Amino acid sequence: MSELGHDLHALFPAQREILHALKLESAHYRDLADRHHKLAQQIYRIEAGLDPASDDRLEDLKKQRLSLLDEVAAMIAERQDA
Numbered sequence: 001m002s003e004l005g006h007d008l009h010a011l012f013p014a015q016r017e018i019l020h021a022l023k024l025e026s027a028h029y030r031d032l033a034d035r036h037h038k039l040a041q042q043i044y045r046i047e048a049g050l051d052p053a054s055d056d057r058l059e060d061l062k063k064q065r066l067s068l069l070d071e072v073a074a075m076i077a078e079r080q081d082a
Helices: 013-025 027-047 055-081
Strands: none
Touching: 013 027, 013 055, 027 055
């Protein structure tokens, strides 16, 4: 999978405005976005064969990434409900 496919704006296209507002207003969101970007890069490099890693390590990274996405989705939902 392309690294670009893991961009938060690509994953949540209908919430672009909310993501932009969160980026401006929330240090926690900025931290999540930064951590997500780094995890997505690591996963991409492993899947592309650029960095070695065990299947367990790759699975762990993907679980971490999903956890971050769940947290971002919760922040988006909170904004939509407000």
